[in-house]
Amino acid sequence: MARDYGTENWIDWCPGCGDFGIVSSVYRAFSELEIQKERTVVVSGIGCSGKMPHFIDVSGVHTLHGRAIPFATGIKMANPKLEVIVNGGDGDLLGIGAGHFVALGRRNLDILVMMHDNRVYGLTKGQASPTLPRDTKTKALNTPSIQDAIEPLALALTSGYTHVARSFAMDSDHLKEAIKDGIEHEGAAFLNILQPCVTYNDIHTSEYFNERIEKLDDWDPQDVDLTGAINKSKITDEIPLGLFYKDTETPTFEERIAGQLPDYLNKTPAEQDIEENGKTLLDKKGFKSKFEGNLIKKEK
Amino acid sequence: MTEKLNMILGGAQGSGLETTIQILSTAFASSGNGFLADREYYSNIKGRHSYAHAKISSIDIPRSIDSKIDLLGCMDAETLFTHFDDIVEGGYLIYDASTGEKTQDSIKSIENPLRERLEERFEEIGIEGTVSSVVEHLKEENDVKVIELDYPSILEDIQKEFDISSSHASRYVSSILIGAVSGLMGLDKEEIKKGIERKFEGKEKIAEQNMFLVKKVSEMVEKEHGSPLKLEGSGIDEDELLMVNGNEITGMGKITGGMRFQSYYPITPAADESFFIEQHASFENGDSVIVLQTEDELAAITSCIGAALTGTRSATATSGPGFDLMVEGLGWAGINEVPIVITYYQRGGPSTGQPTRGSQDDLMNALYSSHGNFARIVLVSGDHEEAFIDAIKAFNLAEKFQTPVIHLMDKFLANFVKTIPLPEINKVEIDRGKLFEGEDYKRFEDGPISDRAFLGSEVMWYTGSEHDVEGNVSEDPMNRIKMHEKRMDKLEIAHEELDDKVIYFGPEDPENLIVGWGSVKGVVLDAMEEMDEDFGYLHFRCFSPFPFEKVSSHLEESKTVIAVEHSYSPRVSEVVSLNTGYQIEKEVVKFTGRPIYRDELIDSLKNVIEGSSREVLKHGP
Numbered sequence: 001m002a003r004d005y006g007t008e009n010w011i012d013w014c015p016g017c018g019d020f021g022i023v024s025s026v027y028r029a030f031s032e033l034e035i036q037k038e039r040t041v042v043v044s045g046i047g048c049s050g051k052m053p054h055f056i057d058v059s060g061v062h063t064l065h066g067r068a069i070p071f072a073t074g075i076k077m078a079n080p081k082l083e084v085i086v087n088g089g090d091g092d093l094l095g096i097g098a099g100h101f102v103a104l105g106r107r108n109l110d111i112l113v114m115m116h117d118n119r120v121y122g123l124t125k126g127q128a129s130p131t132l133p134r135d136t137k138t139k140a141l142n143t144p145s146i147q148d149a150i151e152p153l154a155l156a157l158t159s160g161y162t163h164v165a166r167s168f169a170m171d172s173d174h175l176k177e178a179i180k181d182g183i184e185h186e187g188a189a190f191l192n193i194l195q196p197c198v199t200y201n202d203i204h205t206s207e208y209f210n211e212r213i214e215k216l217d218d219w220d221p222q223d224v225d226l227t228g229a230i231n232k233s234k235i236t237d238e239i240p241l242g243l244f245y246k247d248t249e250t251p252t253f254e255e256r257i258a259g260q261l262p263d264y265l266n267k268t269p270a271e272q273d274i275e276e277n278g279k280t281l282l283d284k285k286g287f288k289s290k291f292e293g294n295l296i297k298k299e300k
Numbered sequence: 301m302t303e304k305l306n307m308i309l310g311g312a313q314g315s316g317l318e319t320t321i322q323i324l325s326t327a328f329a330s331s332g333n334g335f336l337a338d339r340e341y342y343s344n345i346k347g348r349h350s351y352a353h354a355k356i357s358s359i360d361i362p363r364s365i366d367s368k369i370d371l372l373g374c375m376d377a378e379t380l381f382t383h384f385d386d387i388v389e390g391g392y393l394i395y396d397a398s399t400g401e402k403t404q405d406s407i408k409s410i411e412n413p414l415r416e417r418l419e420e421r422f423e424e425i426g427i428e429g430t431v432s433s434v435v436e437h438l439k440e441e442n443d444v445k446v447i448e449l450d451y452p453s454i455l456e457d458i459q460k461e462f463d464i465s466s467s468h469a470s471r472y473v474s475s476i477l478i479g480a481v482s483g484l485m486g487l488d489k490e491e492i493k494k495g496i497e498r499k500f501e502g503k504e505k506i507a508e509q510n511m512f513l514v515k516k517v518s519e520m521v522e523k524e525h526g527s528p529l530k531l532e533g534s535g536i537d538e539d540e541l542l543m544v545n546g547n548e549i550t551g552m553g554k555i556t557g558g559m560r561f562q563s564y565y566p567i568t569p570a571a572d573e574s575f576f577i578e579q580h581a582s583f584e585n586g587d588s589v590i591v592l593q594t595e596d597e598l599a600a601i602t603s604c605i606g607a608a609l610t611g612t613r614s615a616t617a618t619s620g621p622g623f624d625l626m627v628e629g630l631g632w633a634g635i636n637e638v639p640i641v642i643t644y645y646q647r648g649g650p651s652t653g654q655p656t657r658g659s660q661d662d663l664m665n666a667l668y669s670s671h672g673n674f675a676r677i678v679l680v681s682g683d684h685e686e687a688f689i690d691a692i693k694a695f696n697l698a699e700k701f702q703t704p705v706i707h708l709m710d711k712f713l714a715n716f717v718k719t720i721p722l723p724e725i726n727k728v729e730i731d732r733g734k735l736f737e738g739e740d741y742k743r744f745e746d747g748p749i750s751d752r753a754f755l756g757s758e759v760m761w762y763t764g765s766e767h768d769v770e771g772n773v774s775e776d777p778m779n780r781i782k783m784h785e786k787r788m789d790k791l792e793i794a795h796e797e798l799d800d801k802v803i804y805f806g807p808e809d810p811e812n813l814i815v816g817w818g819s820v821k822g823v824v825l826d827a828m829e830e831m832d833e834d835f836g837y838l839h840f841r842c843f844s845p846f847p848f849e850k851v852s853s854h855l856e857e858s859k860t861v862i863a864v865e866h867s868y869s870p871r872v873s874e875v876v877s878l879n880t881g882y883q884i885e886k887e888v889v890k891f892t893g894r895p896i897y898r899d900e901l902i903d904s905l906k907n908v909i910e911g912s913s914r915e916v917l918k919h920g921p
Contacts, residue, residue, distance in 0.1 A: 009772055037759050043606075046764075054763070054772050059755050061609065062763035062773070063602065064628055070599035074606025075755060077590055078561050078614070082756050103595040263586030270610040270756065272587045274558030275730035280692075282556050282583075284725045288540075290580055291552055296329045296541045296719065299491065 005030045005037075009054050018118060018169035018195025018206075019048055023055050025172045029179035030058070040083040043072040045092035047123045049116035052087050066097025069104050072111050079270035080254045083183065086113040091121045094130040094150050104188050105159025109253040112182035112189045113161075115152060116169075118197035119204050126200030139202045153233040153244060156190035157226050162247040163187060166233065166240065168213060169195035170206050174241060181243060187252045194239065209239065216242030303359050303533040305485070306366045308383050309477060310351035311375025312409070313344055316474030320375075321352045321717070323478055323495035329543055329719045330491050332535025334361035336822075338895050339545075339715040340920075343568065343655045348409050349378050352717075353920075358533025361719055363683070363822030367897035367919040371484065371529060373477050377402040377431050378410060381418055382921045384434050390443045392529065393435065394480045396451040400432040414921065445528070447480055447521055454517065462509050475510045479517025486527030489515060538721045546713035547573040549684045549720070550643060553691025554615055555580060555589060556723075558730055559641075561607035561614040563592045563600040568655045569714040570617040570645045597622040601629030601642070608633075608640045609762065611754030613695050615641035619711075620649050620662050627669045630704055632764045634674030636771075637744070637787065639698035639705075639733075639752075643691070646710040648893045657893025658711035660818050663871035666706045667844055673784075675791040677705040678844040682821030684718045686841070692728055697798070700733040701790050702749060708843075710866070712819040712895050745769045747786030748793060795845035802847040804854060806836030812909065813838060813858035815872055815884060820864045820896060827901040833909055840872065846879045855882045862886040862908050866896065886913050894920030 005027040013019045030040075040058040044050040046065035053060025063071045068086045076084040086093075093101050093115050104111065119132040126140025130150045137144040156164045163185040167178040175193065182189040196206045219232065221243045229245035251259075258264045274281060288295055309324075311317040321337065328335050337354035353369075355362040371392045374380045377399040387393060404410055404418050418429070425441070427433040438444035454476055459469040475496075482492055493511055500507040542549070551573045554562065564574040578591040590607075594600045600616045607614040618626060623644050633640050646662040648654030666678050677697050681687040690707050698705040736751035741758040744750050744767065753760060761771030766783060768774040774783075805825060812833060814824050817840035828835040838854050840847075855861060855876070863870035863884045868891045873884040888904045890896050897919050904915035 007772075039756060041755055051773070054761060057759065059759050060761045060763075060771075061606070061755075062761070062765065064632055064764055067598060067602040067629070070594065070602040071606040073592075073594075073599070074561070074563065074603030074608075074614070075610055076606075077592060077603070078607035078612040079610040079756050082610070099595050100599055103599065257590065261582055261588040261590075264588060264590075267586050267588070269560035269588070269590050269607065269612040270754065272560055274560065274613060275732065278729050278731065280556055280558065280725065280728040280730055281587075282725065282728075284722070286584075287552075287556065287725045288722070290555070290583075291542070294542050294544050294548060294552075296326060296543050298332050298535070298539050298541070299330050299488070 005057050007055055007057050011055050012051070013048055014199050016198040017048065018197070019052065019116065021169035021172055021175065022114070022116060022193055022195065023052055025175040025179055026056060028172065028176040029183065032176070033180055033183060035083065039081070040085070041075055042085050042087055043068045043075065045088040045097065047089040047092055047121065049087060049089040049092065066092055066095070067100065068092065069097060069100035069113065073104065073107070073109060076109055076111055077253070077269070079268050080110070080265060081268060084111050085183065086111055088113065088115055089129070090115060090117045090119065090131045090152070091129040094152060094155070101155070102159045105156060105161045107253040108160055108162055108187045108250055110186050110188070112185070112191065114179065114182070114191045114193060116195055117152065117192055118195045118201055120197050120200045122197050122200055136203060138200060140200045151234065152192045153190070154230045157230055157233070157245055161188045161190040162250050163189035163243070164229065164233070164245045165190070165243040166192045166194065168209055168241055169193055170209070174215065178243070185246070186248070187250065212237065212239040214238045214240050216240055216244070221246040222248070302529060302531055304355060304357040304362070305371065305529060305531060306355050306369040307371040307373065308351050308353050308369050308386070309373040309481070310349060310379030310383060311473070312346070312378070313341055313348050313350040314346035315375055316471060317350055317352070317375060319499060320474040320477050323492060323499055324481055325354070325543060325717060326495040326498070327482065327487050327491040328356050329541055330494070331488060333358050333531060334536050335543070335717070335719045336362040336365060337717045338365055338712065339717065340894065341656050349382055351379065351383070356531065358531035358535055360536060364826040364898040365895070366899045368899055371481070373481055375473055375477060378407050380431055380434060381407070381410065382414065384438060385421065387438060387442065387444050390445070392445050392447065392484060393438060394447040394449065394477065395431070395435065397448040398450050398452050400430065402431045403429050445525065447484065447525060449476060449480060449517065449520070451476055454513070458509060458513050461512065464509070472510060472513055475513040476517050479514040480521050482514065483518035483521030484525065484527060484529045486530035489518065540722055541719040542722060543717065543719050544684060545715055545717045546684055546687055546709060548576050550687045550691045550709065551576040551580070553688040556725065556728055557613065557692035557695045559589060559613045559615055559695060561590045561592070561604065561612045563594050563603045563616045564618065565594050565597045565600045565622055567619045567622045569647060569711040570619045570622070570643065572714070573617045573643065597625035598629065601626040601640070604640050605629060605633050605638050608638050609755045615643060617643040617645070619645045619647050620665065621652065623662070623665065623669070631670040631672060631674070633704040634670065634676060635672070635764055635766070635787070636762045637702040637750070639695070639702055641694040641698055641705050641707060643707045643709060645714045646708065648891070654893040656711070658819070658866055658895060659891065659893065660710055660866040661868065661871065661891070663708070663843065663875060666708050667875065674787050675701065675703045675794070676844055677701065677703060677794060677842070678708060679705065679842050680708045680817045680840055681713065682818055682839060684713070684720050687713060688723050696729065696731040697794070700731055701794050702733065702752060703790060708818065710819050712866070742769045743771045744783065744786070748789035791845050798842060798845060801840070801842035801845065802850050803839045803841060804836060805839060807834060809857050810834045810836035812836070812860045812862065813854060814862050814864055815876065816840070816864045817843070817872055819866065823896045823898050823901055824864055826898045827905060830898070830902055831905065843875060846875070848879060851876060852880045852882065855880065860886065860909070862888060862905070864888045864896070864901070866890050888915040888917065890917035892918060892920065
């Protein structure tokens, strides 16, 4: 069943890569949700995670480094009826694409952002990513990193994401459910996925994560304020997994647009006819009435 | 009989000058005149000197403006100091008599280089440098007729008449100027009234008070001077006109052409286009155009691409600094054959350069930016009429050839206000190119131009990496050749199919050939008309694909070839040389950020004929 969503492309991630856990959880989630292939678009950035759309049998847009979110924003705004999922890396979304990451939260557009978080830039041979804690020296680094790490969930929460969760690539049951929840959320959803990089990160390994992970228990993500959610999501000696925050009150971007353009969701930009027999739909009369403010009639 | 009039109206930015221009230009046009005005302003919200430089014609629609003006209307003393030398002999001046004792030293907004030039000039003509001394000089030496109005006392009258505060009354200076100009030109007060009512819709009292003031001043002026500047041509033929700037007409073109998504990041002089589109976003049938203000230009172009992938006609509008940021997205659209339109308004560069001043320096940027090589179409508009056509054509070509289209404009066009005849809407065609019907879709199959399906209708893949026909990453060398050739071949096809990439104006085999593009069009044509010498003008409408054959044949037939451009050294000469091997030896350039004026172009072309190889134009403050 889950195999229905795979493609024939050979998957060229390193053996043991956390990305395998992520893509297989995606297959399972899509399968259980019976995702419509041609109505779903996975948008990725650059890096190992960026290759993922080629391994999933739904439409895939493999974009530029850091720009998956704005590409996805254009797709979703032009056709809000599509299911749009962003799949990016930690460097992609929080380094080169950090501005877009914040902007999506402000808009609360109905997109799920899945972030592969292995704390290194794998495809360029292991440099520190924005989530690598300070003073950490992974094996590819010359010296320990002297830049502080971003806390992705805190950033997502303060940016305005209305569904903020953390999962782990090697716990497929947990991750599959987290992906399904994120897809089903109406609004901007952020799912931080911890994962090992078996080639370049010799510190944050599967064992490292397994020893520290604690799943949320008795936690109501809708009965907490931002500060409470930030505190709860913090990584200390333990790494909490689960859905920390969910807000269903804040209007989505689609609803905000429909507030100004009432027919937006019925006649989406992608669905509008713009021509008839090769002619524009705006005739001379329509043109004159539309641009009346610029029209000048000569007085006799 | 006066048929045409050149004028400058100036004042501090944010002091009501915009209102004056809007109301007067509407009145000129509805009285049957053609109107064209350059708008010059600083990168500043309030306080710095700003002006409109207009030509009004009662016989045709003007295509260029002159550096010498028949009328100078001053809202403040800085306007007088900045422009007094440009009034023609026997011309007219409107100024505030209460500023008579002012000197340039007391005006902090004047920049030092102008201050120094003024000091030299005052010494040269032997005046002390007060407003009164300048006015006296103009009267005596230049036979300028002066309309002296005491603005504060006029405002005091209106303050009493309507029992309003002095700060309120001070906002009415614009109406003093409207009154004085309409008096001198004998404009129909009903036309002014309509303009004022339109401007102050829903604010009846303000409209009434402004109108009262206009009438009062206009009567004062007419009583003393008559209406010596009344235009007496037969009026232009059109019963209906559009009064538009370049941002607006381009926005109209995009909407008419079926654009339904525009993204942008605020930048001068492009942002007004997006604002205009947003104002006209909804249609009566429920259709709408989405205008998205993004977090930066990286997001502007990439969200535009995303929207285009869904089959929505999508564009973004920017200027040089924003375009520089968009280049990574441009390359992605190139390798993925995405039909997007980038409307590119050039301004002075490099870097922040001259954000509010015009330039044509970015032709190379539009043609060659981005690493790697891909087919792109670059259209260039020379006036408002061309901008409308190109705004629509850009989408048709983008979709037909599945490639990004750059529509190159500039600040001059963006801000020049012009009356134009109504576009021929019934002739507007929409061509969406080859669309997919069938099964087993592969996005990049059957090139060079593959069938296009939209996200949402089929499963498909896109990637910025080199890819196979399905859109999956491939580094295979033979696949690379196949796909690279597929994309490049589209330019050859576009070259064959696109007519009118260059237009020629003038006699067969002229002695002298001017080569240009963009906003030099009007001024070149007007200069040619005025000159006795034999001139032709080769006007580019499209630089990519490049019109090799036609350009080569014109160049070979001409004795003297002159490039005219708003740039440091003509980019058009470089591009012509790259494409044809022909070296254009002579050039007339202007890179002050101000437009080329008709009179200075005529003078410079005469110099070129007499042997000069490079003329650098400098007129205009």
